[in-house]
Amino acid sequence: MDGILLLDAEGNIVDVNSSFARMHGYTIDALLRMNLRELDTPETLALAPEKIRQVLAGETLGFEVEHYHQDGHILPLDVAASAMDIGGEMYVLAFHRDITERRRAEQELKRSQQQLRGLSKAANEALEAERRRTARELHDELGQSLTALKMDLESLRHDLPPGQPELGERALAMHALLDGTIAATRRIAADLRPLMLDDLGLAAALDWLTHNYSKHTGIATDLVIDDSVAQVPEPIASALYRITQESLTNVAKYAQATTAEVRLERDGDWVQLAVRDNGRGIEAADQDKRGTFGLLGIRERVSLLGGEVSIAGEPGRGSEVRARIPLAAADAEAVA
Structure with missing residues (x-):
């Protein structure tokens, strides 16, 4: 049952029910000798006079407060308050509901979300590190071995005995296969x-x-980079590269565009990336769908760095993906 409280204009407690007394750990008689400010935490106390004034002026309000329990622990409460006229005097009638369990659940959910973000961030970093290692090995080890093999095959072609054109043709085919x-x-x-x-x-x-994107897709793509962000530290640089890569891939897949622009600039303590196209645009109803056009990965990358993502576009007038990341994200990563 809700705790019911009746206050006068000065915040003096005029009446309470047993539920209100029980949830606060006081007797009813003790509460009737108290003022509301004796229950309010400092944060709640700072807002109480204005809330009382609003209610006595005729507003019906719903809000959350924190009270001190008799044993000293803080009691979070959901309040519904309205004015009551008793004998020509106006009072505040407030119904209180204990939301301790809801707050605990919200805090647990917040902790779980923070842990999940941490795991997702670690997974992204591990994936990027593995990609870096694999790319380096492909380039330095396999790439160099294939190049050496190509040189050996070229030497072998020149040493083939004359009069055996089929061997030359096979060597030439092997050469083309190696090139590929x-x-x-x-x-x-x-x-x-x-x-x-x-x-x-x-x-x-x-x-x-x-x-390379322009070369392979035929979409003329301009790149504009402000000098102040030409060199961006990790992990921001990797995130911006992947966001650009994913955004351009989406343009090629879905936008039916002929031109695109990638713009990277600084905005105060933030670095801002915008990828625009002149394609068919994004339907308004689709802009709030987190997975639409593969944008979920972009949102996740930016979120892990404390940034923001916006998507804008109109049918027939192109679209824009804009990502803003605080430069402090690199400092936080260094500290971590």
């Missing part, structure tokens, strides 16, 4: 993680990405 394998190895390594992101930085990696 070397190209595929480089492409796979770059897709995993472009080495220039580690060696030359974000600006060079985005330049390579947009150039």
